[in-house]
Amino acid sequence: MFYLRLVRGYRVLDLGRWLLTAMTAAVVAVFLLRALGRALSDPPGAPATLERLLWCLPPLLAIAWFSAIAARALPAQRPERMAGLTAAGAGPRWIRLLIAGELALACALGAVATLLLFLVLRNDIAGPTLAPELGMGVPLPPAAPVALLALLPLAGGLAAALAVRPGERLPGSEEPDRAQRFGPLHTTVAVLLTLGGVFTELYALRPAAAYDPRTLGLPADLGRTNAALLGGWAVAALGLALLTGPLLAGLGRLLALGRPSPRRLLAGRGLTSAARPLSAPLAVLGFTVAVVLTSIRHWVAPGASGTGWLPAAEALLVTGCVVAAVLARLAELRTLRRPGNAALLRLGASPRLLFGAALLRWAAAGGVVLATGALTSVLGAGLLT
Known part of the structure; x- marks a missing residue:
């Protein structure tokens, strides 16, 4: 009731x-x-x-x-x-x-x-x-x-x-907010995992390894591969996912570098503050879209055996859930940003300035997702060759 x-x-x-x-x-x-x-x-x-x-x-x-x-x-x-x-x-x-x-x-x-x-x-x-x-x-x-x-x-x-972890602020809770910065250890681990995975897959794709046995069968009629290719791709994908947050924060600081215009300053500060809450949803979105697009490219390639309805239906469902999660997180951040935007409007900022800063912020975040997702997709295509 x-x-x-x-x-x-x-x-x-x-x-x-x-x-x-x-x-x-x-x-x-x-x-x-x-x-x-x-x-x-x-x-x-x-x-x-x-x-x-x-x-x-x-x-x-x-x-x-x-x-x-x-x-x-x-x-x-x-x-x-x-x-x-x-x-x-x-x-x-x-x-x-x-x-x-x-x-x-x-x-x-x-x-x-x-x-x-x-x-x-x-x-x-x-x-x-x-x-x-x-x-x-x-x-x-x-x-x-x-x-x-x-x-x-x-x-x-x-x-x-x-x-919602106990350390986060809720009505009736007096715990302090968590730090919004990414430490050097997080960034270093993400870079090392990305480089290690890329070099491992490139080594497994060297010309001398063209005839190496592929003993691992992939699901959804995606063919066969070997442990080096699969392990290199998995490690690189994990590293790129962990690197999404530091890239968002770094790009936000880059936008606000020097003597920025008000639009660049608002976009850069907003992107830096939203880097941590946006990092996980955008990383999952980039990974999911990369895997789905790579699988579709393999299914529609000439000579492919095709697949049944189950992988296609699950890919559609998982992608829909991930996109809905990103939209929910964006709606949450928009709600949290309302008091600040209202204060800026009272101080004389124009709605056009706020809208331009939001567009610049979205374009920067979309560029990060495209970069990490494209590299994940390229490595996945090498995995399926």
Whole structure:
């Protein structure tokens, strides 16, 4: 009943986030129940059963990631709701649990909707094409779908509960804000990982290694590779992801270097202050888009064997969750920037100046994502050659 009372005060953004979480959970539940249906239809001990369950991990991670970003954005976007809960006696830990429960409830409702559709289709409604996917003709163990679908609210709620750490400021909390700078150790590790991964893959792609055995099979019909290529690409991708934040902060300082114009100064200071909260979502976005584009390029290449609908559907779902997480983080930062923008307007700054600074800030952040994502994609293309 408490969450139903909260729904009465939902705005369009709140309702959209809640419905998007429920719809994403419903799609992930389709993948889980399909794996269950195929496991019921296949003979006992079929090797593809574990592979289908492993294919469900990326969507689960995607919905957990989106739930975490949405949970972190909610206190900043709805301070009046947080203040009301604080006035009612809810402390910071209880508020975090309420936010996690709200997202877990959305995941649970999406999973229940898919389960009802699954049970209806199993009632001799689905045709012969869907019969193997639903496990028709085989008794359904009651605990199996419940155990699988319980993963959705568990993943969403746990990620949301862990997303807002106790050291961050919430209504009723007196902990100081975290430092927004990237230390030299972080930058050095990121650069070393990137260079080490690039050199490892270049060594594995030397002309003398053209006939090295490729013993590792990649999923989604992406061919075969060897440990040096895969390890080099993975290390370089991790290094580029860790390097996204320092690049954002460094580019912000570069914009404000010297005697900048007011537009450059506002854009540079804003990008530097937003580097840490933007680094993780933009790094995940660049990595995801690079992997998806590299896979699509391999699938549509001449002579490629093609792939089924499952990898394409999962790529679309994961990309959608990552883009939604980035938009949620941008909305959070926009809310936090409103008091400063209002003060600048009162001091005489023109809206055109603020809009130009925002455009410059977005262009700089987009350039960083394009640079890291393009290098990840190029290394991935070398991995699949």
